[in-house]
Amino acid sequence: MKPEVIKKSLYDMVNVHITQDELKTKLLSFIDFQSEKGFPFGELLILHYKMFNGEETEEIYTVAAAVEMLILSFDILDDFEDDDFQDQPWSAKSNLALNATTALLFLSASVIRKTSFKNAGKAIAILQEYALRSIHGQHQDLLNRCRSEEDYVQMTMEKSGSLVALACLVGTALATDSAPSEVETYAGYIGLVGQINNDLADIEIWGEKNDLLNKKFSLPIIYLLNCNDAQLGFVRDYYENEVDKDVILTQQKLISEKFVQTGAVTYTEVMRKVYQNKAIAAVKQLQVDSLYKDLLLKYIH
Incomplete structure (x- = not known):
């Protein structure tokens, strides 16, 4: 999907629209860092634009970059x-980094508005609607109250699924006036599966960012906390602020073993498979060339 073209478009946007030199330098450094992870959202946008017969132009890469x-x-x-x-x-001088973030937010919609796409206004409306949905999900995540599978899935679909849906639906809107309902469905599941993958990776790495150490709730942790296992009482006590972090740190080996022994890992892997299958089923319902379906399926892993 030509990630190098998306990166060039990002550079062009900053160079053209940002005139303050220090701000420009900071934003370009952020883009360089982000480019190491690739541009999956921009790629999904372009894929959906092409999938619904959008004519390839340089501007679609501009929107993907936005x-x-x-x-x-x-x-x-x-x-x-x-x-x-x-x-x-962005860790150095957080005040400057936050100001740069504000510039990114406003520049994103502004660039799309200036394109020649017939449905540019519709694309901006989608961007704003689904970005706000994601913010709702993020706020719910920050409250750290999702202690059940149902609540966690709903929050993650809002927080992560909405951003994937945003990219897919913007690309679709720029190519066609009618988006199949399946697009929003599988996009949400792709975001959810991605977060479940993060959950599984997190419990294998002990460090400052570890979810359990930070008393956060993820699918494997929710499962672990609800297990009727006497040896895990200290973990539940930790979440209730009745024991210190040092107790957890001295029991890392036991906790890691319990994630496997209690079935928490297996449960999370099964949940991932359930939503992968839901996403695949929605993709297969699309009335598009099988080539595009195959490309979409690569994002469901």
Whole structure:
């Protein structure tokens, strides 16, 4: 999907629209850092634009870059809100980084508005609607109250699924006046599956960002906390602020073993498979060329 073209478009947007030199330098450094992870949201946008017979122009890469700009701003804000930005380029001088984030947010919609697409206004409306949905989900996540599977899935669909849906639906809107309902359905599941993958990866790594150490709730942790296992009483006590973090740190090996022994890992893997299958079923219902279906399925893993 030509990630190098998306990166060039990001550079062009900053160079053209940002005139303050220090701000421009900071934003370009953020883009360089983000580009190491790739641009999956921009790629999904372009894929959907082409899938619904949009004519390839340079402007579609500009819109893809604008959406990636929004995602970058959300990533930065998410790191600050989670106090998880120490290893990021925006960790130095947080006041300047937050101001740069504001620039990214406004520039994103402004760039799309200036394109020649017939449905540019509709695309901006989608961007704003689904970005706000994601913010709702993020706020729910920050409240850290999702202690059941149902609540956690709903929150994650809002927080992560809405951003994937945003990218897919903006690309679709620029190509056609009618988006199949399946697009929003599988997009939400793709976001959810991605977060479940993060949940599984997190419990294998003990460090400052570890969810359990930070008393956060993820699918495997929710399962673990609800297990009737006497040896896990101290973990439940930790979440109730009745024991210190040192107790958890001295029992890392036991906790890691319990994630496997209690079935927490298996449960989470099954949940991932359930939503992968739901996403695949929605993709298969699309009335589009099988080539595009195959490309979409690569994002469901």
